[in-house]
Amino acid sequence: MNLRAYPIKVRLRDGSQVQVRAMDAKDGPAVLEFFRALPEEDRMFLRDDVTRPEWLDRFVRQIDYQTMLPLVAEDDKGIVGNAVLHRPLYGxxxxxxxxxxxxxxxxxxxxxxxALAHELVKLALDLGLEKMIVSVVDNQIAAKRAFQKLGFHPEAVLKGHVKDIHGIKRDLVIMSNDVSHIWESMIALMRDYSPSLE
Ligand SMILES: CC(C)(COP(=O)(O)OP(=O)(O)OC[C@H]1O[C@@H](n2cnc3c(N)ncnc32)[C@H](O)[C@@H]1OP(=O)(O)O)[C@@H](O)C(=O)NCCC(=O)NCCS
Known part of the structure; x- marks a missing residue:
């Protein structure tokens, strides 16, 4: 995967600046700290229990930059964002x-x-991927809006597929888009306001 471009600086809408780079195994403890600091309502619908050291061990072992590429965003105090692209090599x-x-x-x-999604789509284009999916629990309003703005649309709903951390069953929405269409939506979003990449 082409990681030569990283690290990059990203200026956000409020003028603050973060660095985005590929995550490596050394970032493990800081990534765990980042996920542990997320409020429960943001963690509630993530696929894994990201507060557990066992999860982190598995996550770090999977990093190979071929099938699983994680990016981190950081400010001068630590990690403030995490984004992961998964792609199968076979099948x-x-x-x-x-x-x-x-x-x-x-x-x-x-x-x-x-901005993080933008980076993953660039990597996906580089890899020749044609379609991207994202799995969102039905009532994750912010996540659904964020991906809708990138042109993702609900393609399938798996009823009662997710049990949240309180054991309540929720529907899982698989949202999808063609990589080239996401790219077009991103260029349009960049024109609107947008985080600038430096
Ligand atoms: C989904 C998530 C990654 C979005 O990150 P973000 O940095 O806030 O996203 P952006 O600032 O780029 O916002 C993109 C759009 O999402 C929507 N959005 C973001 N936060 C929102 C909120 N709290 N309520 C409603 N819509 C929201 C808006 O439409 C926004 O566009 P706008 O600011 O131009 O109106 C973030 O909310 C998050 O980490 N949620 C918890 C984890 C999660 O649910 N991940 C998704 C599963 S993969």
Whole structure:
């Protein structure tokens, strides 16, 4: 995967600046701290219990920059965002990538989620992926809006597929988009306001 461009600086809508770079195993403890600091309502619908050291061990072991590429965003105090691109190397869905994005509360709604998604889409284009999916629990309003703005649309709903951390069943919405269409939406969003990449 082409990681030569990193690290990059990203200026957000409020004028603050963060650095975005590829995550490596050394970032493990800081990433765990980042996820542990997310409020429960943001962690509630993430696929894994990201507060557990066992989760972190598994996550770090999976990093290979071929099938699983994680990016981190950081300010001078630590990690404030995490975004992961998963892509299979074999099988009938080698053209499909999956992304996950999480942003610290203090940095939400400033364009960081969009900027991280932008980076993952650039990597996906580089890899020749044609389609991206993102899995969102039905009542994750911010996440649904964020991905809708990038042109993702709900493609499938898996009823009662998710049990949140309180054991309540929720529907899982698989949202998808063609990589080239996401790219076009991103260029339009960049024109609107947008976090600038420096
Ligand atoms: C989803 C998430 C990554 C968005 O990150 P972000 O940095 O706030 O995203 P952006 O600032 O780029 O916002 C993009 C759009 O999302 C929507 N959005 C963001 N936060 C929102 C909120 N609190 N309420 C409603 N809509 C919201 C808006 O439409 C926004 O565009 P606008 O600011 O131009 O109106 C963030 O909310 C998050 O980390 N949530 C918890 C983890 C999660 O649910 N991840 C998704 C599963 S992969």
């Amino acid at each position: 009938w869905s080698v053209h499909v990538g999956e992304m996950r994005v999480a942003v610290a509360r203090a940095y939400q709604h400033k364009g960081l989620g969009t």
